[in-house]
Amino acid sequence: MPMRDDWHTGARIREQRRLAHLTQRQLADQLPYSYSLLNQVECGAREASPALITAVATVLRIDTSLLTEAKTMTHLQRRRLAALMHPIRAAFDLFDLDPDRAAETAPLSELAATADAVCRQVRATRLRAAAEELPGLIVGLTHIVRTRPETEAWRALASAYRTAHDIALKVGYPDLAAVALDRMGWAAERACDPCLAAVRQYKRALARQESEELGHRLVRAGHALLAGETTREALAVAGQLHLGAVAVSARAGNHKAVAGHLEAARDLAAQVGGEAGDVHWLSFGRTNIDLHALGAQVRMRQWDEGLAQARAMRLPPSMLMSRRARYLVDRAVVEMETGHTTASLRHLVEARRLAPEQTRYLPGTRDAVSGLVHTMRRPPDGLTHLAAWIGL
Template identity: 70%
Template sequence: MSTASGPTRIGVRIREQRRLAHLTQRQLAQRLPYSYSLLNQVECGAREASSSFVSAVAGALGIDITLLTDSEAVTSAQRDRLAAMVSPIRDALDRYDLPAGGVPGGAPLPQLVAEADAACRQVRATRLRAASRVLPTLITGLTREVQLRPRTDAWKALASVYRTAHDITVKVGYTDLAGVALDRMGWAAERASDPCLAAVRHYKRALVRQERRDLGTCLIEAGRSLLDGDTSKEALVVAGQLHLGAVVVAARAGDRAAVADHLGEAHSLADRVGGEAAEVHWLSFGHTNIALHALGARIRMRQWDEALVEARAIRLGSGTLTSRRARYLVDRAQVEMETGHTTAALQHLMEARRVAPEQTRHLPGTRVTVSGLVHTMRRPPEELAHLATWVGR
């Protein structure tokens, strides 16, 4: 979505909608009681659009005027649906320290643990709404369990569902609530006396605050210090994932040397782990995941030519998580778009939508790529118009 404001923003949106309608400026001007020159100046931001002009453009294009004047109104229905999905999770997080005596008896602990694992699997399969429906009950049930029978496995399961709450809320853009979920995860992990869980929390926190390199780096280092001297497979996987978190932080800062160093450390740990570790704290650590992070780093540092080579070299196996596959497809689409391969970019975006619609819609790269394609494709195809509407442009 365009970050322009005022007259420039309206001009940009008029241009986008005109191109989606397959009209040139002159063709649109012929439908308006205004000159071609005025339309041209409004689109480039040199002139402010009057309310009557915007109304006339909307009428000529056959669209709702809010598509040109109020980008927030376009996505209000989406926001309402997300708020309804997230609100019960927020309530469950708020009740973490309240007495659970009035809560009716729930499922036994083994069932709650199995359901917590199932919710995590649903998130990894990008079934966010399905996971969100069961999560509040799981949080409440496990909170009751640790209050009445505080055992290590109960605290671990509670930390796990808090982590799932983070994963859902951060994917749909509720970063403030994602931070609360991580605080709750840390609270439960401390009581579970599980350094690996605590380290995973530091990794997640670093990603949420990646724009602050000093803070992100401190969080990564704090996570690594928790694992000092532990050579178990679990610790090696978590340590490797912490290095990948450091890759994200360093790439955001444009530090290519640090990115290369952390990728090298991650590869060394992956060699020690052997194969892809998909079931260790649900991290999916291995050489494939490292390659995906390397691609993400290229994108953040705007190294488009190198990113294109790496994106086209990646081969995802049939067992690749749906969430990883969707993220790769969106990254690949952005790289193809930035290097001028617009048809390939659109194809990869459409495939990402097919594979994981819930996740793809909310990935920032989706909006960036859709916007770029609208501006660069000479005749935006109908599929792109549908995508633009779908993401709320």
């Protein structure tokens, strides 16, 4: 089954009709339009008129915007997110302003501990709690580096910006995520920390979806920063850079490059030994490599291989919740694409239970839910609730 890219109005009418448990004939019987016209609109052969859209929305008891806007969340969800992200954006603007020297701030040791704690919250998928902590954290650390700069302060500030990037990307604010990476680079350079700087290049590579060449250049730049470094930390970051290259190559459908970078990552994992969950919260190790291999199969539409990989995996209890949720969503996608709709829905429900804040915004969640709506003749209540939850 192909992934859905037909987000025309007719396709959205079809989805909303199925969520209402109506056949085309049943909906047409309640409209002042023919069954033939509805059929043509749903398949994209004819354009839906404003009057037809209004009539369908009235029968289905939904807002017309659900049929005319390609949304990944409701307007209420967007407003709440905007209110959450605005203070973070404002905190970013302080980086080059003269500090208020009379302002009081928490001790550096306390702020550094908070920087680590918010990073841990993101890995536990408590995105809202982390986002609420970030503005004050960034303001405090920015004040310190502008008044009495210390390496530890610069390192903590780089970590805070990295966390801001992760949150912004997860909730659909790519512009803010890009600014966060710029600020992370500014702080990491002053911290003189090659591993932090290399982690930034890894994040930049993942964000460059439009160009495989640029993504690989960023990965190579990250490896250059680590040249001559032989610590366990540097080896883990180098391995994670290879996993970034896996994602870059998979998006381009470059099977050979994917295989090569997975092999290089496995070689480095053997040198690191065990799961390096303590290294910049990257969780680099064999399990994370397997998760990236599964993600690559999803991106390259290798559904049968992905299904076998997903079903063979056994995640350790220590696996970070963010990684566990991503696995469940990727597995839901491959189960759906290979016709195992009940299993797919089960994994989506489990992902929502374990990590609701992250699962709602993962692109794979929308792909899987939409695919199930298209596939299941009469969507069960669980699917209907999931569709409403993500704003489908």
